[in-house]
Amino acid sequence: MFPKGTKRKFSDSREEPVAGxxxxxxxxxxxxxxxxxxxxxxxxxxxxxxxxxxxxxxxxEPNLCRSxxxxxxxxxxxxxxxxxxxWQIMTxxxxxxxxxxxxxxDRLVATEVLCRQTEAAQGEQVPKPFPVVGSEGCPAKEVxxxxxxAAEVGMTMSTVSPQAPTSYLPGTFGMDxxxxxxxxxxxxxxxxxxxxxxxxxxxxxxxxxxRDSLVEDTRTAEQVFxxxxxxxxxxxxxxxxxxxxxxxxxxxxxxxxxLTGMQSVPKMGPYDLLESLSSHGPSPLSSSTSCRSDLNELxxxxxxxxxx
Amino acid sequence: xxxxxxLNPSRWSCGPPAAEGNVQDxxxxxxKINNSFxxxxxxxxxxxxxxxxxxxxxxxLLATGDxxxxxxxxxxxxxxxxxxxxxxxxxxxSTFQSHDPEFDYLKSLEIEExxxxxxxxxxxxxxxxxxSTNDKTVKLWKISERDRRPEGYNLKDEDGRIRDPSTITxxxxxxxxxxDLMVEATARRVFSNAHTYHINSxxxxxxxxxxxxxxxLRVNLWNLEITDQSFNIVDIKPCNMEDLTEVITAAEFxxxxxxxxxxxSSRGSVRLCDMRKQALCDTHCKFFEEPEDPSTRSFFxxxxxxxxxxxxxxxxxxxxxxxxxxxxVWDLNMETRPVQTYQVHDxxxxxxxxxxxxxxxxxxxxxxxxxxDSVIMTGSYNNxxxxxxxxxxxxxxxxxxxxxxxxxxxxxxxxxxVGGKRRKDEVxxxxxxxxxxxxxxxxHPQENIIAVAASNNLYIFQDKVx
Numbered sequence: 136m137f138p139k140g141t142k143r144k145f146s147d148s149r150e151e152p153v154a155g156x157x158x159x160x161x162x163x164x165x166x167x168x169x170x171x172x173x174x175x176x177x178x179x180x181x182x183x184x185x186x187x188x189x190x191x192x193x194x195x196e197p198n199l200c201r202s203x204x205x206x207x208x209x210x211x212x213x214x215x216x217x218x219x220x221x222w223q224i225m226t227x228x229x230x231x232x233x234x235x236x237x238x239x240x241d242r243l244v245a246t247e248v249l250c251r252q253t254e255a256a257q258g259e260q261v262p263k264p265f266p267v268v269g270s271e272g273c274p275a276k277e278v279x280x281x282x283x284x285a286a287e288v289g290m291t292m293s294t295v296s297p298q299a300p301t302s303y304l305p306g307t308f309g310m311d312x313x314x315x316x317x318x319x320x321x322x323x324x325x326x327x328x329x330x331x332x333x334x335x336x337x338x339x340x341x342x343x344x345x346r347d348s349l350v351e352d353t354r355t356a357e358q359v360f361x362x363x364x365x366x367x368x369x370x371x372x373x374x375x376x377x378x379x380x381x382x383x384x385x386x387x388x389x390x391x392x393x394l395t396g397m398q399s400v401p402k403m404g405p406y407d408l409l410e411s412l413s414s415h416g417p418s419p420l421s422s423s424t425s426c427r428s429d430l431n432e433l434x435x436x437x438x439x440x441x442x443x
Numbered sequence: 444x445x446x447x448x449x450l451n452p453s454r455w456s457c458g459p460p461a462a463e464g465n466v467q468d469x470x471x472x473x474x475k476i477n478n479s480f481x482x483x484x485x486x487x488x489x490x491x492x493x494x495x496x497x498x499x500x501x502x503x504l505l506a507t508g509d510x511x512x513x514x515x516x517x518x519x520x521x522x523x524x525x526x527x528x529x530x531x532x533x534x535x536x537s538t539f540q541s542h543d544p545e546f547d548y549l550k551s552l553e554i555e556e557x558x559x560x561x562x563x564x565x566x567x568x569x570x571x572x573x574x575s576t577n578d579k580t581v582k583l584w585k586i587s588e589r590d591r592r593p594e595g596y597n598l599k600d601e602d603g604r605i606r607d608p609s610t611i612t613x614x615x616x617x618x619x620x621x622x623d624l625m626v627e628a629t630a631r632r633v634f635s636n637a638h639t640y641h642i643n644s645x646x647x648x649x650x651x652x653x654x655x656x657x658x659x660l661r662v663n664l665w666n667l668e669i670t671d672q673s674f675n676i677v678d679i680k681p682c683n684m685e686d687l688t689e690v691i692t693a694a695e696f697x698x699x700x701x702x703x704x705x706x707x708s709s710r711g712s713v714r715l716c717d718m719r720k721q722a723l724c725d726t727h728c729k730f731f732e733e734p735e736d737p738s739t740r741s742f743f744x745x746x747x748x749x750x751x752x753x754x755x756x757x758x759x760x761x762x763x764x765x766x767x768x769x770x771x772v773w774d775l776n777m778e779t780r781p782v783q784t785y786q787v788h789d790x791x792x793x794x795x796x797x798x799x800x801x802x803x804x805x806x807x808x809x810x811x812x813x814x815x816d817s818v819i820m821t822g823s824y825n826n827x828x829x830x831x832x833x834x835x836x837x838x839x840x841x842x843x844x845x846x847x848x849x850x851x852x853x854x855x856x857x858x859x860x861v862g863g864k865r866r867k868d869e870v871x872x873x874x875x876x877x878x879x880x881x882x883x884x885x886x887h888p889q890e891n892i893i894a895v896a897a898s899n900n901l902y903i904f905q906d907k908v909x
Contacts, residue, residue: 180742196641199641200709200749200805203690204746207746211742436800
């Protein structure tokens with residue numbers, strides 16, 4: 136719950152950068168900072184939204200209205216990022232990340248055992264959702280550091296935003312050790328993590344506990360997903376993408392799985408998923424003016440991510 | 444003077460249920476008693492959290508449903524000449540377990556027993572009828588009084604034990620004797636297996652023969668007498684669930700036109716349907732949606748535009764919608780924009796990201812009209828609720844809390860400080876308690892009596908007319 140007497144908003148301490156009177160270099164640097172901070176905030180919002188969709192920790196069916204609203208938010212962000220070109224940068228970084236990763240079949244099996252996948256899904260190569268990968272591991276960090284070239288502002292963000300969401304994504308537990316090694320600042324204590332950890336038991340202490348909670352989560356996830364109606368089998372995913380994300384079966388992350396609940400067939404990759412969202416979704420936002428006005432609100436995201 | 448300044452609370456919490464005629468076991472009685480008087484709401488059992496409040500059409504009865512599946516009905520005391528100042532207080536009349544938790548074995552999921560909505564039927568005989576629903580099943584309950592019972596049976600004795608026929612030496616005719624008043628609640632109909640998704644609304648038709656139940660994607664029409672059939676009249680489920688971008692959030696029948704119903708969506712639109720036009724009301728007659736203000740656009744715009752409640756005015760001329768930050772009044776003859784928009788708590792606009800993060804942005808607030816459609820009321824956070832006078836354009840913020848309302852005390856208007864210096868008694872936005880939300884409230888159909896649910900407490904406020 137939203138606590139009383141909350142800490143000061145991050146935006147309070149971070150007013151508009153560099154006032155007038157500075158030289159041109161300074162103001163353009165500030166502009167770059169603002170842009171990069173906006174991108175990071177938007178990325179954080181995307182991560183937050185995907186976590187909300189993925190965490191089905193209740194024993195009852197999740198609220199469909201809430202899921203649809205969050206899914207629409209994800210779609211909006213993805214569309215805007217596609218327009219900005221940020222989307223392409225991310226996907227390139229991720230493909231590099233996955234190519235570098237050491238993945239073994241053991242991981243695939245382990246995760247599937249934990250996830251209690253159906254027989255149909257066993258051994259299938261299902262792409263891992265983009266944001267999960269994007270929010271952890273070095274390459275994503277590199278991307279962020281590229282964007283936050285101005286450094287000071289980016290500093291807070293790069294320490295926090297790549298790691299914070301990953302620690303309570305059920306699928307990350309039991310994944311390759313190479314991913315887990317790169318998660319250094321997992322213990323970033325922010326509101327989001329606390330809130331979700333009490334609900335789904337995720338935390339960074341002890342893989343054993345993580346596995347237990349993962350089993351519990353996926354069991355509930357399966358129960359939850361079973362409630363929705365069976366949908367038509369998805370079109371076959373892009374084989375190139377499949378190969379890239381062959382390490383983990385995390386089909387229950389898929390947006391459509393959350394909405395439809397069934398994972399008896401291999402799902403589309405995250406790119407396909409979000410592409411389909413964009414193709415069916417509303418017309419893209421005009422990013423020119425709307426983004427800037429969002430800064431104030433998105434500043435609040437930073438406060439959450441920076442933590443107490 | 445406007446009524447808002449003279450509201451007079453006579454506070455009630457959900458006290459122990461009346462002893463007579465409860466269809467309820469001892470344990471839950473005890474639990475209710477123990478928890479109702481705790482000062483700190485946080486320790487209260489979650490099962491006691493009130494999830495719906497509704498007056499019956501005469502205002503004589505007030506029903507509440509809670510998360511534990513119970514319904515508690517309050518009845519207004521008859522005014523007595525000897526104590527005119529005790530003006531019609533509400534006492535517990537009946538308590539019963541409406542819905543029980545279920546387990547869906549096919550999906551391995553629990554079905555919550557929480558009562559989502561209660562709707563009364565107009566009284567047609569001595570008994571009272573109400574519809575109550577959880578996520579999946581609607582039930583019709585009959586609440587009736589018994590103050591007489593037959594005594595003097597031949598084949599069983601006074602305790603109900605069967606007598607040995609060989610001991611009976613004479614016959615007698617049973618006679619009706621007066622007894623203590625007993626209030627019985629019996630389930631007369633159970634309407635089940637018609638909803639795949641969670642039921643969010645029920646609405647009784649003005650024809651008093653049919654009603655609709657609405658879930659996220661469908662609206663079903665029932666006859667009150669028939670439980671094994673329902674007719675689907677609205678279906679917005681896409682062929683491919685991946686294409687789902689909009690759900691139904693509420694639906695209501697027009698108060699006078701039995702062929703007209705309205706349903707709201709998560710996208711901030713309301714559709715008015717005429718059942719005479721065609722059997723399936725997927726195409727609407729009227730479409731109410733306000734164009735978005737581009738200057739306030741953000742990633743949260745759609746979420747805050749999602750309508751959480753709709754209510755027709757008693758007159759049937761207007762429709763009220765509640766979204767996260769505003770209440771809007773629509774004239775049914777004008778679809779392009781509302782005739783009035785009221786800001787409930789606009790100071791939250793700058794906090795939408797935090798409210799998204801802690802899920803408060805998905806809270807579904809209800810809204811109500813007063814009997815004459817001149818005042819509308821809705822809830823907010825910190826146990827605040829707001830009233831807007833449509834004629835004078837005045838509004839007031841009041842608080843429902845034990846600390847601030849002693850019986851017979853007058854409610855003091857509250858104010859949220861939105862910036863600058865905080866005056867005495869003002870509450871800053873940052874100190875608002877977002878766990879204390881007024882989602883459910885009701886207004887007496889004729890008089891200025893309101894019922895406000897704050898977690899597991901029910902507050903009834905009356906306007907004292909001097």
